[in-house]
Amino acid sequence: MRLTYLLPILLFGFSAIAQGGRFGEKREQIKALKVAFITEELKLTPTEAEKFWPVFNAFEAKQTELRQDKMRSFLKRLDEATIDKMSEKEAASFLSQMESTEDEMYQNQKKFVANLKGILPAVKILKLKKAEEDFNRKLLRQYREKFKK
Structure with missing residues (x-):
């Protein structure tokens, strides 16, 4: 019964995204x-x-913050000219900062799963992982279809 209501919402939503609009x-x-x-x-x-x-x-929210605030700022600073001008010490420091942020994201993921274990059965936690992957694949497919036209 819920699927009957949810399917049109999902289809409408994906088509609305494909049609454009503001980023926010x-x-x-x-x-x-x-x-x-x-x-x-x-x-x-x-x-x-x-x-x-x-x-x-x-x-x-925490993962988004880490991705946007830290990783994106690292990647913005990493153009070819900048890399070529870095000393080995600067590059090692930069690499260390990136690894630290990646580790922070991983630790956040571990904490999330640990918190979920007190809320959901393990089967549903696995279903969550699969659902997130499936959703991202659907979204990417929709995005690709939009630009094929």
Whole structure:
């Protein structure tokens, strides 16, 4: 029954994303679609959902912060001219900073899974991983189709 309602929402949402719009609006649409997709895939009980979503949202916010604030700033500074002008010591320091951020992202992921173990059964945690991958694949496919036209 839920699938009957969810499927049109997902299809409408993916087509709305493909049609364009502002970046912030798209991000919010994608987030809403992801929430709907994960909810349907995991078949969360009301009790599970109440505990799951705050943990999930905090994890996503932290990962986004790390990706945007740190990793993106590293990559912006890494053009070929900059790399060629770096001393070995500067490059080693830069590499160390990047590794530290990647480690922070990994530790955040481990903490997230540990927190989920108190909320969801292991099977649903695995389903979450699969649902996120499936959602990202769908989104990428939709994006590619948009630019084929």
